[in-house]
Amino acid sequence: MKSSGKIEDSKVFKSTTSALAGVREFVNERALSFGFGDKEVSEITLAVDEACTNVIKHAYKGNPDTEFEVKILASGAEFQIVVRDWGASFKPEEVPVPNIKDRFKKHKAGGLGIFLMRKLMDTVEYQGKDASNEVRLVRYLRNEQKT
Amino acid sequence: MNEFKVLTRDSGKAVVMELQGFLDAHTAPDLEKTFSELMASGKYNIVVNFNGLNYISSAGLGVFMAYIDEVRSNHGDIKLAGMQQKVFNVFDLLGFPFLYEIYKDQDEALKKFNNI
Numbered sequence: 001m002k003s004s005g006k007i008e009d010s011k012v013f014k015s016t017t018s019a020l021a022g023v024r025e026f027v028n029e030r031a032l033s034f035g036f037g038d039k040e041v042s043e044i045t046l047a048v049d050e051a052c053t054n055v056i057k058h059a060y061k062g063n064p065d066t067e068f069e070v071k072i073l074a075s076g077a078e079f080q081i082v083v084r085d086w087g088a089s090f091k092p093e094e095v096p097v098p099n100i101k102d103r104f105k106k107h108k109a110g111g112l113g114i115f116l117m118r119k120l121m122d123t124v125e126y127q128g129k130d131a132s133n134e135v136r137l138v139r140y141l142r143n144e145q146k147t
Numbered sequence: 148m149n150e151f152k153v154l155t156r157d158s159g160k161a162v163v164m165e166l167q168g169f170l171d172a173h174t175a176p177d178l179e180k181t182f183s184e185l186m187a188s189g190k191y192n193i194v195v196n197f198n199g200l201n202y203i204s205s206a207g208l209g210v211f212m213a214y215i216d217e218v219r220s221n222h223g224d225i226k227l228a229g230m231q232q233k234v235f236n237v238f239d240l241l242g243f244p245f246l247y248e249i250y251k252d253q254d255e256a257l258k259k260f261n262n263i
Contacts, residue, residue: 017171017172017173018173020149020171020172020173020204021149021169021171021173024149024202038233039233039236042233042236043236046202046204046237049171049172049204050204050205053171053172053204053205053206056172057172112205112208112209112241113204113205113206115205115241116204116205116237116240116241119240120240
């Protein structure tokens with residue numbers, strides 16, 4: 001697969017779950033034009049949805065009067081998405097890897113989003129920057145499909 | 148806007164729950180409401196038809212996790228059927244096939260309830 005070139009784009013969304021459809025559309029179109037196949041586009045879009053859902057529910061605790069930014073920086077084989085918020089900081093090391101059976105018992109879906117992001121992307125990194133938090137997601141274009 | 152619809156109908160000893168559209172953190176409460184209504188009316192044999200579902204995120208998966216114990220402790224089950232490959236992949240990544248019965252189509256899942 002070959003990338004179609006360089007992409008630098010960003011968009012700000014309201015911190016409400018009704019914004020998720022717009023986030024997916026934004027990422028979907030750019031991942032597709034970068035050269036990913038349908039399966040990879042779906043996976044990248046899902047990972048970004050999970051990152052944004054975490055921002056809406058946890059960083060901003062459901063407050064819709066706030067915003068977050070989704071930035072796409074892609075070149076060569078690297079497709080990078082940065083989700084930035086100005087809410088409560090997040091410590092991914094405090095989120096345990098979910099034991100699915102255990103989660104069923106406890107009726108808890110928390111942690112599944114991060115688990116999925118890590119499964120679907122090549123890199124998932126969190127960092128605090130000034131008063132903001134960033135999650136950086138990277139997926140590389142490659143010949144063989146990731147399973 | 149990505150919409151989501153959930154329709155339910157009785158079929159023999161079971162209820163078929165038909166999902167359409169996009170199931171994410173925004174639409175998951177609609178599914179939760181439907182499950183909660185089924186629990187309130189004592190309907191625990193549930194077949195979920197995913198044929199029309201184009202998308203699912205962990206918020207949607209969480210709803211199935213939230214009700215499975217209550218359903219099974221009432222001698223029922225939630226059987227999943229008719230998933231598109233991309234939706235199945237998400238369930239598969241999280242290990243759902245070990246904990247739920249997943250069928251190719253709705254009729255196959257219904258037979259399991261109606262042959263009891």
